[in-house]
Amino acid sequence: MSAAPGRGHAVRWEAVRFAYDGVEALRGVSLDVPAGTTLAILGPNGAGKTTLTRLLIGLLRPRAGRVSVGDWDVAAKRPDELAARVGYVFQHADQQLFERTVRRDVAFGPQRLGLGDGGVERALGELGLLGGAESHPYDLPAPARKLVALAGVLAMEPGVLVLDEPTAGLDRAGRDRVIAALRRRSVDGVTVVVVSHDLAFVAEVAERIVVLREGVVVADAPAGRLLGDAAALAPLGLEPPPAAAVGAALGLPGAPIRVEDCAAALGGVRWRGTGA
Amino acid sequence: MTLRDLVVVRLGVAVNLVVGQVAAALLLPVYLDTIGTVLVATLVGPRAAIVAGLTSQVLNAVLSGNFTWLPFGVVQIVIALYAALAARLGAFRRLGTAVAAGFGLGIVAASTSAPISYYLFGGATAGGVTAVTTVLRALGAPLPVAVAAASYSTDLLDKSLVFALVAVVLRSLPRQMAVRFPMLAR
Amino acid sequence: MIGYVPGASALHRAHPYTPLAIATGLLLMAFAVSAPGAVWVVVAAAALFAASAGVLGTVLRPAAILALPTWVLLTILHGLLGGAPHVMLGPVAFSVPGGERALVFGGRLAAILLAFLTALATVSPARLVEAMTARGVPFGRVYLLVSTLTVVPRLRARVRQIVDAQQCRGLRLGGSPLARLRALGPLVVPLVLSALAEVDEQALALDVRGGTARGRRTALEPPEDSRADRAVRLAVLVAVVAAYAWKFLGAGG
Known part of the structure; x- marks a missing residue:
């Protein structure tokens, strides 16, 4: 079963409040994310980023407000039911592996949902895991285990994909594979929500950025505009990603934030320079 | 014991202390709190397993404050020795034999803990077991019978599950990890 | 308390x-x-x-x-x-x-x-x-009692993570008693495997810090x-x- 464009779901938080033992983690957050958007949530530790995403899969229940995924009210569903729509990749997802081969572990989620093997093979291929598909996950190095866990969620072909620090601990090649896989999901119409401290990665995948601080939204802007604007990032405690910094320093046209856009703009500069 | 054995023992103790959370999440009426001890018995040996079992018992008391469990330390020694013997006889190679051996341990463990519960505490220890005892007594069973039946019913299921889970874990061990435990080769 | x-x-x-x-x-x-x-x-x-x-x-x-x-x-x-x-x-x-x-x-x-x-x-x-060190109790025993207490909170957090993660992969916690028994595997096996995977790393870290099982430390006070x-x-x-x-x-x- 291949993914058809438009299979994503809109995600909506409406005036959501949440508290841990009386300490407010979210103080009235409202966000409307149309289907097919790739959203990055940024903010310092303790800002409420992970709390916000955990509400999507029903692992936490809001104290006030409403969370919905497409036409589902999250409050009415258990996490294992929501898994049919929302794929959630945890920060330490490598700890969830337990099957004797990579392929079997990746197939665990799809089997629970009654899906076929198509998603399993696609996810293994995308993340470069086909060569080691018959290995034991624990015979692979730690970064590869993290990719196995990600593959296990991609294979469930969810309409909404939530990733918590997906690039932490990954090597360059793994990171590039994750970026490519997320871009492909975005083209398919999947809604992607990424929580990350890795701004260079965020610049590569995100269309929209929301910054949280102390449980409230302090910025909500298109990725290109926010990440290219050092003056806007500074009060949020953020620095522009390297490609954006290079682009700004050289005054490149189009204010690129992605490495390849930056390279293309640089090429253009040289071209015009030699042509003059 | 080598330093590495000690680290495995520590891990076994920690697993004993936290695995009850899994049973609670699934609302299963079992403790599973000897799984670390049995695992250490299969990976390192009986001596290490006894240390793991007794340490678990003491730390359990320290963490929960419920020191009335201390006299049941004897049961931990019995479990450690039985599990090591079962491992040596190859009981963990197949799920069926593991469950059967676990059932056997359930009988042995209950036969050890029921007299302690009866003579020292009048049948009142370890939450769930006491409730079962009370219900059976209310239904007219004599007290020693009620205590024994409660101990057996919980232990048989619990220990069968513990042995089954350890068998699954051992079968799931990656090669790189398995070769580092010479006990497994026997 | x-x-x-x-x-x-x-x-x-x-x-x-x-x-x-x-x-x-x-x-x-x-x-x-x-x-x-x-x-x-x-x-x-x-x-x-x-x-x-x-x-x-x-x-x-x-x-x-x-x-x-x-x-x-x-x-x-x-x-x-x-x-x-x-x-x-x-x-x-x-x-x-x-x-x-x-x-x-x-x-x-x-x-x-x-x-x-x-x-x-x-x-x-x-x-x-x-006091135990001063009495010559082997490092191993002292270490076991004290350090396990530091490992337990970390492992507790991991159990919660595993329970959450497997639910997000479609594992149902409720259902029939048989279904709940079968759910034990995907929850217990990753807990034990991830812990065993850390054994050599932890043993190495302790070895570097000079904690040999038979060695005795001198009590400071x-x-x-x-x-x-x-x-x-x-x-x-x-x-x-x-x-x-x-x-x-x-x-x-």
């Missing part, structure tokens, strides 16, 4: 072995006596032990919370379901010998809880480690074991031996 409570009482300042010896002595005494009155004398002694350390208020609450459910069950098990003769307490027939038994067993529980919660509240873990400490521990030993001698020889003769 359960755990160490800093304080300046004589028990806090005593050698760490002394409160532990008193608590163990009280536990053994609770089983040595079998008359309801005698058992509750031991309970009173345990309460006095807590009061002398200034922690009676702190340990009473957890002791009561831990003991209450068992007391209730004991009252039902022995008092209501016990044998004749009965006394009528309002509309219910209450067994006299059963009530006595409930008092004995309930008292033992109370004494053990009070005694060890007090020991826990007065013995600083750091001083206990120093061994707690003083005073003459009073030794006298108290000897007194506890004598009392326990006397109680058991009386129990077995006295009762038999």
Whole structure:
């Protein structure tokens, strides 16, 4: 079963409040994310980023407000039911592996949902895991285990994909594979929500950025505009990603934030320079 | 014991202390709190397993404050020795034999803990077991019978599950990890 | 609360072995006596032990919370379901010998809880480690007791993560008993595998820090074991031996 464009779901938080033992983690957050958007949530530790995403899969229940995924009210569903729509990749997802081969572990989620093997093979291929598909996950190095866990969620072909620090601990090649896989999901119409401290990665995948601080939204802007604007990032405690910094320093046209856009703009500069 | 054995023992103790959370999440009426001890018995040996079992018992008391469990330390020694013997006889190679051996341990463990519960505490220890005892007594069973039946019913299921889970874990061990435990080769 | 409570009482300042010896002595005494009155004398002694350390208020609450459910069950098990003769307490027939038994067993529980919660509240873990090291207890044993306590919270957090993660992969926690039994594998196996995967790393880290299993460390500041400490521990030993001698020889003769 291949993914058809438009299979994503809109995600909506409406005036959501949440508290841990009386300490407010979210103080009235409202966000409307149309289907097919790739959203990055940024903010310092303790800002409420992970709390916000955990509400999507029903692992936490809001104290006030409403969370919905497409036409589902999250409050009415258990996490294992929501898994049919929302794929959630945890920060330490490598700890969830337990099957004797990579392929079997990746197939665990799809089997629970009654899906076929198509998603399993696609996810293994995308993340470069086909060569080691018959290995034991624990015979692979730690970064590869993290990719196995990600593959296990991609294979469930969810309409909404939530990733918590997906690039932490990954090597360059793994990171590039994750970026490519997320871009492909975005083209398919999947809604992607990424929580990350890795701004260079965020610049590569995100269309929209929301910054949280102390449980409230302090910025909500298109990725290109926010990440290219050092003056806007500074009060949020953020620095522009390297490609954006290079682009700004050289005054490149189009204010690129992605490495390849930056390279293309640089090429253009040289071209015009030699042509003059 | 080598330093590495000690680290495995520590891990076994920690697993004993936290695995009850899994049973609670699934609302299963079992403790599973000897799984670390049995695992250490299969990976390192009986001596290490006894240390793991007794340490678990003491730390359990320290963490929960419920020191009335201390006299049941004897049961931990019995479990450690039985599990090591079962491992040596190859009981963990197949799920069926593991469950059967676990059932056997359930009988042995209950036969050890029921007299302690009866003579020292009048049948009142370890939450769930006491409730079962009370219900059976209310239904007219004599007290020693009620205590024994409660101990057996919980232990048989619990220990069968513990042995089954350890068998699954051992079968799931990656090669790189398995070769580092010479006990497994026997 | 359960755990160490800093304080300046004589028990806090005593050698760490002394409160532990008193608590163990009280536990053994609770089983040595079998008359309801005698058992509750031991309970009173345990309460006095807590009061002398200034922690009676702190340990009473957890002791009561831990003991209450068992007391209730004991009252039902022995008092209501016990044998004749009965006394009528309002509309219910209450067994006299059963009530006595409930008092004995309930008292033992109370004494053990009070005694060890007090020991826990007065013995600083750091001083206990120093004392054990000074006595030449092998590093391995000390390490095992202390370091496991630091591993447990981390492993607890991991259990929660695994339960969450497998639910997000479509694993249902509820359902039929059989379905719940089958869910044990995907939850327990990753817990054990991820922990075993860390064994060599942890062993290496400890080795680097010089923690060989047979090596002995020198205690930095061994707690003083005073003459009073030794006298108290000897007194506890004598009392326990006397109680058991009386129990077995006295009762038999």
